[in-house]
Each structure stands twice: as C-alpha cells, then as structure tokens.
Amino acid sequence: MNDAPRHGWLPALLAEIAQVAGLEAALKLAETRGGTEIYVPAEAPAGHWLADTVGAQAAKAICSHFTGAGPGCRLELPTGPAGTMAQIRRKVDRMIAEGKSEREIALACGYTQRGVRMRRAKARAALTQGDLFSGIPERLPGRTKSRN
Template sequence: MSYSWLPGLLAEIAEVAGLDAALALAAARGGTRVRIPAQADDDHWLTRCVGRKAADAICIHFRQGTNRPRGVYVEVPLGRAANARRVMAQALARGASAAEAARAAGMTERSAYRMRRRSRRGCDDRQGRLF
C-alpha cells in the first residue's frame, strides 16, 4: 500500500510497521529528534508507543545497513498536526472566526486564538506570506 500522503519518514515506517504505528509515533514524538535503538526492550519508549511487534520491525528496518549498535537518530515529522496548523492558518487568513477555523482544522478554539494573536504580533510588510 502506498503512503505517499505521509511525510517521508512516516511513510517509510508505515510500510514497515503499519499505519497505526507511524501515526502513533508522530503523535507521541512528532517534531523531535529521537533515537531508534538497534533493539528496543519492553520498557523502551518506542515499545510502549507502538507495541512490541511494530517496535521490532522499526528497529530492524533502521538497523539494516548501519554499523551502529546503539541505534540511529531520526527527526520524526509532525504528520497530521502540521497539516492541521496549515489548514487553520489558511482559514484565519480568509477571515474565518476562531470557531470556524478550529472546526476546519480539527483543533481547539484556543489554538485558533493563539495562532491569530501570533500572526498579528509578527506582522512585517517586508516579509512574504507563507500561507
């Protein structure tokens, strides 16, 4: 199955360990740098996050082709959270209310208020708009 709609690393993990494991990893550690060990024990954060079978599959996948017995470091993408923030920013830019933007993005109204406040605070006409 193709997971091309996911960011690169999450698509790779979804191919190896399943979509649920990739999304759980993004939800738990998205936006951070983590160490994928050569082998995770039962008390390791990866095993607790995605389960034993998926953790073993992820460890084996990242262990292949490396001489690193301690594991490798990877940057876990945000996954759906990044897309939700993008949707909220676009809705707010179009003039939607905080409640409408929050519903469109699947986030809280408080997040919409914070995003609106930050966008007004950093308004610099010399800069281009990202969204």
C-alpha cells in the first residue's frame, strides 16, 4: 500500500511536485509562477529564484526529480487551485446559461447543488440589477457647458 499523500485535486504536474518536494512547495510555485513556463536547472543554488521561492531542500528535490543527472528542463507550470477553481466556475456559469439542471451541473463540474444554486442566483441578480445612472440627465439643470 502506498503511504504517500494523495494530491489528486491538483493538476498532474503540481501533484508530482507535491510528491517530491511537499504540498507547500507545489502551491507556492503555482502561486508565484503558475500559468508560465519555468526552467528547472540541474541545481538551484542559494539566490536562484527556485530556491528563494520554495527553499533550498525543496528546490534540490525538484531539480533532482525533473532533471536527474542531466541538464535542466522547461516545464509548463499550471495555475494551481485558484486557476482550476476559476475554470470550474466558468464551466458552471456556462452550463447555467445553457439551462442545465443543478444536479447535472454539480455532477459534471464536481460542484455541490447548493453551490450551483448560489451561482445561479448571483447570475440572476446581475441580470435584473438596474443601471445606476439610467435616471440622471446628461446635463444638470442650470448648467450651460459640459466639462469636456
């Protein structure tokens, strides 16, 4: 039986980093460099951005895992949980707009039905909210010139 912690809720590359360097290191990388291509050198000495970001020990583990004894490599670093949640919310919103049921959306997106109801209510409120400036005339009485 594998006693290693599971990080299945993370994108695959971040889960792999979490396995070799710890969850905190993976999340810190996603937070600071997520959505970009990073270069992982064979070694990350003190002062290197990787060592400064995740600490010397985690940086050493990441470098060793991804480069072995060879040269460095480039990785497309995912955005992590925040980015993933934003994608899920966009999918939920799209399915709401398509008229899908709460249950169907919850099952397709890994969301709760309550969460879907809350997003649907928020979307309805945004559609029914009036224009803040609709009743204000372009020129106020008594003014002869505009400020433009």
